[in-house]
Amino acid sequence: xxxxxxxxxxxxxxxxxxxxxxxxxxxxxxxxxLISSGFYGGSEKIINQHYPSxxxxxxxxxxxxxxxxxxxxPFYVIFMAFSVNNIEHKNDTWKTLFAQPLHKFSIYAAxxxxxxxLIFVCLLLFGTLTFAFGHLLQFLIPKYNFNQFDPxxxxxxxxxxxxxxxxxxxxxxxxxxLIWGDFLKPMGIGFIGTIMGIITGNVGWKYAYLIPYSxxxxxxxxxxxxxxxxNLSDFPIFTQEIYTxxxxxxxxxxxxxxxxxxxxxx
Amino acid sequence: MSNFAIETVGLNFNFGxxxxxxxxxxxxxxxxxxxxxxxxxAGKTTTIKILLNLLKSPADRVFIFGKEINSNRIAIxxxxxxxxxxxxxxxxxxxKENLINRCLLLGIKKSKxxxxxxxVGLTDAADKKSSKYSLGMKQRLGIGLALVxxxxxxxxxxxxxxxxxxxxxxxxNLMIExxxxxxxxxxxxxxxxxxxxxxxxxxxxxxxxxxxxxxTIQELQLLNKPLLEIEVNNVxxxxxxxxxKGYEIVTKTDSKISVPFVSKTESxxxxxxxxxxxxxxxxxxxxxxxxxxxxxxxxxxN
Numbered sequence: 001x002x003x004x005x006x007x008x009x010x011x012x013x014x015x016x017x018x019x020x021x022x023x024x025x026x027x028x029x030x031x032x033x034l035i036s037s038g039f040y041g042g043s044e045k046i047i048n049q050h051y052p053s054x055x056x057x058x059x060x061x062x063x064x065x066x067x068x069x070x071x072x073x074p075f076y077v078i079f080m081a082f083s084v085n086n087i088e089h090k091n092d093t094w095k096t097l098f099a100q101p102l103h104k105f106s107i108y109a110a111x112x113x114x115x116x117x118l119i120f121v122c123l124l125l126f127g128t129l130t131f132a133f134g135h136l137l138q139f140l141i142p143k144y145n146f147n148q149f150d151p152x153x154x155x156x157x158x159x160x161x162x163x164x165x166x167x168x169x170x171x172x173x174x175x176x177x178l179i180w181g182d183f184l185k186p187m188g189i190g191f192i193g194t195i196m197g198i199i200t201g202n203v204g205w206k207y208a209y210l211i212p213y214s215x216x217x218x219x220x221x222x223x224x225x226x227x228x229x230x231n232l233s234d235f236p237i238f239t240q241e242i243y244t245x246x247x248x249x250x251x252x253x254x255x256x257x258x259x260x261x262x263x264x265x266x
Numbered sequence: 267m268s269n270f271a272i273e274t275v276g277l278n279f280n281f282g283x284x285x286x287x288x289x290x291x292x293x294x295x296x297x298x299x300x301x302x303x304x305x306x307x308a309g310k311t312t313t314i315k316i317l318l319n320l321l322k323s324p325a326d327r328v329f330i331f332g333k334e335i336n337s338n339r340i341a342i343x344x345x346x347x348x349x350x351x352x353x354x355x356x357x358x359x360x361x362k363e364n365l366i367n368r369c370l371l372l373g374i375k376k377s378k379x380x381x382x383x384x385x386v387g388l389t390d391a392a393d394k395k396s397s398k399y400s401l402g403m404k405q406r407l408g409i410g411l412a413l414v415x416x417x418x419x420x421x422x423x424x425x426x427x428x429x430x431x432x433x434x435x436x437x438x439n440l441m442i443e444x445x446x447x448x449x450x451x452x453x454x455x456x457x458x459x460x461x462x463x464x465x466x467x468x469x470x471x472x473x474x475x476x477x478x479x480x481x482t483i484q485e486l487q488l489l490n491k492p493l494l495e496i497e498v499n500n501v502x503x504x505x506x507x508x509x510x511k512g513y514e515i516v517t518k519t520d521s522k523i524s525v526p527f528v529s530k531t532e533s534x535x536x537x538x539x540x541x542x543x544x545x546x547x548x549x550x551x552x553x554x555x556x557x558x559x560x561x562x563x564x565x566x567x568n
Contacts, residue, residue: 006373009370010371013366013367014359014367017358091357093354095315095354099319099346099348100371102340
């Protein structure tokens with residue numbers, strides 16, 4: 001356990017000056033900032049639509065979710081999986097890392113956990129900033145009616161679901177980036193997977209849930225049905241695609257460990 | 267309790283079908299500076315990686331401080347500091363940050379980082395990004411990283427690569443100090459004998475995965491038998507006469523004949539009978555191959 005904590009601490013120390021680390025903070029800040037400034041600049045047009053508070057929030061949340069969920073999240077996950085491994089490939093440091101008196105499992109699990117944490121922080125910030133910027137908009141433009149509905153439970157559940165849906169992708173990409181030191185192979189496979197996921201997720205293919213890359217899309221598609229619910233936050237978190245994502249994550253995480261044990265440092 | 271810091275017993279290692287290490291039986295005594303010598307591609311780095319358990323060895327073949335490596339990996343790695351090939355350094359971090367990161371991993375005080383920087387002479391460049399370091403500075407940082415845990419055994423793979431003569435001398439002195447004052451054992455690999463013959467107490471010579479010589483530096487020198495070099499006017503005729511008198515000719519050129527040196531009296535005898543038979547001897551000298559040539563000879567025959 002101490003071995004894992006130490007490795008995790010070292011991951012943080014090594015990465016804190018890299019783009020990958022800052023991306024998890026900057027990405028939500030930039031996207032939420034852009035959407036909010038759109039709502040600020042185009043406020044008259046939106047106010048003229050006379051949305052009820054709940055729909056206004058959905059409209060606003062949907063803008064961030066739509067961009068984030070379909071394209072950015074899969075690529076962000078691919079990039080995270082790549083960068084935590086690439087820091088060792090690039091500096092040729094696998095050999096020193098595995099020559100330290102630490103369990104190989106701790107080294108591996110710490111890397112995986114660190115990538116997981118970065119994705120969690122990113123999505124947490126997305127939810128928090130959406131909430132905070134919505135209320136900031138209300139403060140700046142009092143004509144908005146953001147204050148008449150509390151979206152916090154909805155946001156929390158949506159982003160949690162999105163986080164869980166990304167775990168399958170993370171595990172696949174983590175293994176690919178562990179094996180290959182270059183950017184193109186994991187990125188190329190991830191790109192093809194993501195496109196496949198978006199297509200199969202959107203056309204509603206029966207077996208789309210078996211492709212991890214389609215999970216975020218499936219989560220977003222299900223979000224469209226939320227509008228029909230009387231209580232917006234009344235949707236289930238653990239649906240078929242989430243279970244599948246978790247199973248993929250668990251199986252591939254274990255498989256990845258066996259790859260690490262067998263990995264010969266030539 | 268074993269007297270060896272490192273002991274391998276008939277170790278074999280293959281990459282696929284290619285045998286890299288063959289029947290290797292290293293014995294590195296505690297407290298020694300063991301020069302692990304061999305030309306490029308001889309299997310030195312592979313052996314060092316096996317000693318660090320980076321490459322998996324068969325069971326009961328590799329022992330560090332008497333313990334089998336596969337079943338005591340963590341306990342053994344706690345006592346080893348290593349520098350394998352090019353130093354592995356995070357380029358986006360400064361030298362000091364690289365050391366602090368290692369302190370974190372080893373669970374030791376961060377203040378040790380400054381101590382190491384001073385030891386390897388990088389205090390002034392402590393906060394410089396290590397990707398901007400020169401090759402020599404990277405090598406020093408690599409040595410600092412290897413030493414930070416105060417290990418009992420140091421495995422250094424060509425540590426003087428890229429260092430200038432001053433740097434080489436500093437590393438040499440550091441190695442001597444570490445073994446004499448701090449009772450450490452060092453295995454240092456190199457492809458140049460001259461580089462370590464002044465520091466090593468023991469030598470192992472490896473070529474094509476096989477250990478060709480292992481022993482103290484004095485034993486290596488004993489292998490190196492002196493020759494009597496005779497410069498004479500008629501080499502062909504003189505050779506026949508020398509052989510008739512029962513001497514073995516080691517080498518022969520246009521003007522010189524070499525025979526094993528036995529003693530001064532014997533040299534005089536050879537000189538006398540050559541002159542008595544009408545040859546003109548212009549020079550008679552005792553020659554000893556330098557260790558570098560001896561090393562080349564040992565590795566050439568394999």
